[in-house]
Amino acid sequence: MVDIYKGIDIPEVNTVLFLRPTESLTVFLQQLGRGLRLCEGKEALTVLDFVGQAHQRYSFEDRFKALLSRSRKTIEQEIKTGFANVPRGCSIQLEKQAQDYILENIRNAINTKRNLISKLYDLIETKQELK
Numbered sequence: 563m564v565d566i567y568k569g570i571d572i573p574e575v576n577t578v579l580f581l582r583p584t585e586s587l588t589v590f591l592q593q594l595g596r597g598l599r600l601c602e603g604k605e606a607l608t609v610l611d612f613v614g615q616a617h618q619r620y621s622f623e624d625r626f627k628a629l630l631s632r633s634r635k636t637i638e639q640e641i642k643t644g645f646a647n648v649p650r651g652c653s654i655q656l657e658k659q660a661q662d663y664i665l666e667n668i669r670n671a672i673n674t675k676r677n678l679i680s681k682l683y684d685l686i687e688t689k690q691e692l693k
Contacts, residue, residue, distance in 0.1 A: 573601035580611040583620065585684045587628050588691045594629075622664045623671060629654075638668060 578597040584590055597607040613620060626637045630647055640647060641661055645654040656664065671677070 571599070572596075573599035574604065575599070576604055576606065577608045577610070580609070580613045583613045585680075586688050586691060587624060587684075588688050590625060591628055620667070621671060623668045638665060641665060 575597045578594060580593065584593075594609065597609065623637045626640065629649075630637070630640055630645070632647065635643070635647060641656065641664060648654055
């Protein structure tokens with residue numbers, strides 16, 4: 563969905579393309595949620611994320627944590643076991659190359675001072691969006 567579709571409800575959407583970077587988990591989940599609406603005849607939602615690979619600071623781990631909040635496994639374990647703990651009725655399928663790239667991204671996301679400051683600003687932004 564492009565920003566001009568804010569507030570429009572189109573449950574038939576069966577493909578979501580992520581083309582614009584956002585550090586906000588709230589915005590990410592809102593964008594993803596556009597495609598997760600149930601609709602008669604809709605069997606699946608295909609999500610194509612073209613943002614993650616283009617931005618080094620993109621946190622795959624945070625995105626997957628938002629989707630798998632009830633899992634006690636680490637995100638790395640979830641990826642390696644094929645996302646056994648996704649919400650009922652959902653599945654996540656990654657190509658082998660994407661899986662390897664995401665696992666490397668997660669391993670390289672070290673909590674440096676710069677990274678922690680960035681996460682703090684993201685948290686502040688998310689809290690402001692929720693008000």
